[in-house]
Amino acid sequence: MSATASRLRRLLGLRPTVPDRYRALIAAHAPGRTFIDVGCMWSVHGAYAFHAVESGATAVTGVDLMSPSPEFVTRNLASNGAVRFVQGDINDASTTAVLGKADVVFCAGVLYHVPNPLLTLEQLRRICGETLILGSATIPEQRQPQTAVFLPYLDERRRRALTYRSADVKIGLDTEFARDQSYANWFWGLTASAVEAMLRAAGFEVRERYLHRRSVCLVCRAV
Numbered sequence: 001m002s003a004t005a006s007r008l009r010r011l012l013g014l015r016p017t018v019p020d021r022y023r024a025l026i027a028a029h030a031p032g033r034t035f036i037d038v039g040c041m042w043s044v045h046g047a048y049a050f051h052a053v054e055s056g057a058t059a060v061t062g063v064d065l066m067s068p069s070p071e072f073v074t075r076n077l078a079s080n081g082a083v084r085f086v087q088g089d090i091n092d093a094s095t096t097a098v099l100g101k102a103d104v105v106f107c108a109g110v111l112y113h114v115p116n117p118l119l120t121l122e123q124l125r126r127i128c129g130e131t132l133i134l135g136s137a138t139i140p141e142q143r144q145p146q147t148a149v150f151l152p153y154l155d156e157r158r159r160r161a162l163t164y165r166s167a168d169v170k171i172g173l174d175t176e177f178a179r180d181q182s183y184a185n186w187f188w189g190l191t192a193s194a195v196e197a198m199l200r201a202a203g204f205e206v207r208e209r210y211l212h213r214r215s216v217c218l219v220c221r222a223v
C-alpha cells in the first residue's frame with residue numbers, strides 16, 4: 001500500500017493494514033536500537049529492515065533462508081550496505097551464532113511455516129535483547145482456547161474450513177502438505193491465544209496485542 005493510501009486510511013479513521021501496523025511498530029521501537037528482521041525476503045525484499053534503517057536503528061540485520069533478491073541487492077547498494085544480510089535457517093544454532101543479539105527483533109510471516117514453533121520462538125529469544133515484534137497468520141479462536149491445528153495430512157474438507165482467499169496459494173493449507181517444500185508449507189493453524197501462550201513459554205512477556213482478521217501482531221519483552 002502506498003504512503004498516500006496509508007495516510008488516507010488514517011485520516012478516515014480506518015484500522016491500519018497489517019503492513020502499516022508493522023511499519024508503525026518498527027518506527028516506534030527501532031530508533032537508537034539494533035534490529036534483526038527474521039524472514040526478511042520473500043515478496044518484501046528486506047522492506048521492513050530498510051524501514052528500520054530509515055527509522056534510525058543503529059545496526060540492522062536481515063536473515064532468511066532465501067538468497068537475497070535482486071531488488072534487495074539494488075536497494076542495499078543504494079543504502080551503502082545499511083542492511084547486513086545473513087542467509088540461514090533461524091532454527092539452526094549456527095545462524096543464531098552469526099546473528100548475535102539485537103535490541104529489537106522483528107519476525108513476521110514465519111511462525112506458522114515452521115514445524116516446531118516453540119523451538120523457533122526459543123531461537124528468537126536467544127537473539128532478542130529487549131523487544132520482539134512478532135506477526136503471525138492465525139485461525140479464528142476455537143472452543144478450546146490456545147488451539148493449534150497441525151495442518152499436514154488434515155483432510156481437505158477441514159483444511160478448507162480454515163483457509164481464506166488470498167493472492168498467493170498457501171501451500172499446505174490450500175493444497176496438500178508438500179514434504180519436499182519444507183518451510184514453504186503452512187504447518188500450523190494457530191489461534192492468537194496459542195501464539196501468545198507459546199511466546200510466554202519461550203520467555204517473552206506480551207506487552208501489546210493487535211488482532212487483525214487473519215493475523216495477530218504482538219509486541220513482547222524478553223524476560
Ligand SMILES: C[S@@+](CC[C@H](N)C(=O)[O-])C[C@H]1O[C@@H](n2cnc3c(N)ncnc32)[C@H](O)[C@@H]1O
Nearest residue numbers: 039041042044064065066088089090108109183
Ligand atoms: C511469508 S514470508 C514473510 C515475509 C515478510 N516477513 C512479511 O511479513 O511480509 C516468510 C519468509 O520467512 C522465510 N523463512 C521461513 N522459514 C524460515 C527459517 N526457518 N529461517 C529463516 N527464514 C525463514 C521465508 O524464506 C520467507 O522469506
